[in-house]
Amino acid sequence: MTRVILKNVTKKFKDVTAVKNINLEIDDKEFMVFVGPSGCGKTTTLRMIAGLDEITEGDIYIGDRRINDVPPKNRNIAMVFQSYALYPHMSVYDNMAFGLKLRKIQKSEIDNRVAEAAEILGLTDLLERLPKQLSGGQRQRVALGRAIVRQPLVFLMDEPLSNLDAKLRVQMRAELQKLHRRLNATVIYVTHDQVEAMTLGQRISVILNGELQQVAPPIEVYEKPVNRFVAGFIGSPPMNFIKGVLRKSKDIFTFEASSFKFDIPKDLEFDQLLDPYQDKNMLFGIRPSDIWDVPSSAWIDRKFTIDAKVDFRELMGSETYVYLKVGDIPLVTRVGTMTDTAPGSKFTIVINLRKIHLFDPEAQKAII
Ligand SMILES: Nc1ncnc2c1ncn2[C@@H]1O[C@H](COP(=O)(O)OP(=O)(O)OP(=O)(O)O)[C@@H](O)[C@H]1O
Numbered sequence: 630m631t632r633v634i635l636k637n638v639t640k641k642f643k644d645v646t647a648v649k650n651i652n653l654e655i656d657d658k659e660f661m662v663f664v665g666p667s668g669c670g671k672t673t674t675l676r677m678i679a680g681l682d683e684i685t686e687g688d689i690y691i692g693d694r695r696i697n698d699v700p701p702k703n704r705n706i707a708m709v710f711q712s713y714a715l716y717p718h719m720s721v722y723d724n725m726a727f728g729l730k731l732r733k734i735q736k737s738e739i740d741n742r743v744a745e746a747a748e749i750l751g752l753t754d755l756l757e758r759l760p761k762q763l764s765g766g767q768r769q770r771v772a773l774g775r776a777i778v779r780q781p782l783v784f785l786m787d788e789p790l791s792n793l794d795a796k797l798r799v800q801m802r803a804e805l806q807k808l809h810r811r812l813n814a815t816v817i818y819v820t821h822d823q824v825e826a827m828t829l830g831q832r833i834s835v836i837l838n839g840e841l842q843q844v845a846p847p848i849e850v851y852e853k854p855v856n857r858f859v860a861g862f863i864g865s866p867p868m869n870f871i872k873g874v875l876r877k878s879k880d881i882f883t884f885e886a887s888s889f890k891f892d893i894p895k896d897l898e899f900d901q902l903l904d905p906y907q908d909k910n911m912l913f914g915i916r917p918s919d920i921w922d923v924p925s926s927a928w929i930d931r932k933f934t935i936d937a938k939v940d941f942r943e944l945m946g947s948e949t950y951v952y953l954k955v956g957d958i959p960l961v962t963r964v965g966t967m968t969d970t971a972p973g974s975k976f977t978i979v980i981n982l983r984k985i986h987l988f989d990p991e992a993q994k995a996i997i
């Protein structure tokens with residue numbers, strides 16, 4: 630069992646607190662992704678698990694062992710970095726074998742492990758090449774191979790794909806998923822790219838300013854973000870946020886923005902959650918994919934309609950992002966390419982009320 634457990638883990642660099650009191654259990658063989666904006670503490674957390682940075686407060690366990698004072702080489706982990714830093718004068722084989730040679734592992738065993746890793750990664754025919762004779766994706770695979778041959782219990786990966794071009798990243802993303810299934814190991818993967826987080830993670834830990842915001846499977850983070858930051862960070866184009874006030878009259882809650890308002894259907898059973906917010910400012914959130922054009926919205930059972938005007942649009946090929954104005958309120962929606970979205974034209978939109986979010990604007994937390 631190779632769970633990784635962080636208990637009240639804090640990291641301070643002099644007066645900078647990079648990681649604040651993180652509590653997290655990563656399951657045996659889980660693919661866990663740390664995601665958050667630049668500087669939020671992802672790398673620092675990973676480096677503490679690896680033993681490359683000292684833990685200021687708290688404890689880290691790998692398996693059942695508290696590893697705060699265990700030197701990195703005895704932690705049974707392997708780390709893959711963004712810069713793959715291969716030895717330029719060594720062949721692919723030697724790059725992968727190097728760490729094992731240092732550990733005085735038998736030549737036949739090294740051969741076996743390198744051959745197996747090369748096979749998994751599709752590098753078998755490239756073992757004699759030098760790094761400069763490889764493509765970026767192939768070099769990245771060698772860096773992964775170097776970690777695989779060590780047969781660690783836990784892989785720590787810090788933005789390993791960010792040096793690759795967009796197409797290669799997508800390809801390597803798929804390969805990493807397959808690799809995880811095949812290796813049967815625990816993986817902790819750091820990225821600031823929410824698409825990578827959504828597609829790779831069995832669970833995602835969203836981090837902001839050194840603090841864990843939400844830990845959940847990707848779909849849950851997407852559908853039930855716990856606060857405004859998570860709601861805005863995950864999803865592209867980002868969720869729309871609109872300021873307004875929550876009113877209650879004749880037992881019906883109404884959200885009132887400057888240029889539109891809507892009633893919240895009773896059968897959605899939000900009343901209890903909303904009661905404390907009567908007559909208070911609230912932030913209404915709706916994802917672009919939950920705003921529809923009239924013809925495609927026929928199936929939606931709880932909805933309301935607003936007249937908007939097309940401000941501008943982005944044609945993505947398979948879909949169109951339409952930037953709308955409802956009075957002075959900007960809204961983004963995603964529609965199919967058949968819809969007429971000429972700038973300046975009138976556009977009636979339908980909002981799926983089953984997908985609305987309301988946030989407490991002060992605490993920033995999600996109420997529904
Ligand atoms: N050695 C250090 N000394 C002082 N401050 C540091 C040190 N390393 C990191 N920090 C600070 O700690 C915070 C977290 O840094 P970290 O590298 O963990 O961020 P990150 O989430 O990995 O960001 P990125 O996505 O840019 O890689 C930042 O404010 C950073 O400036």
Ligand SMILES: [Mg+2]
Pocket residue numbers: 671672673787
């Ligand atoms: Mg980093």
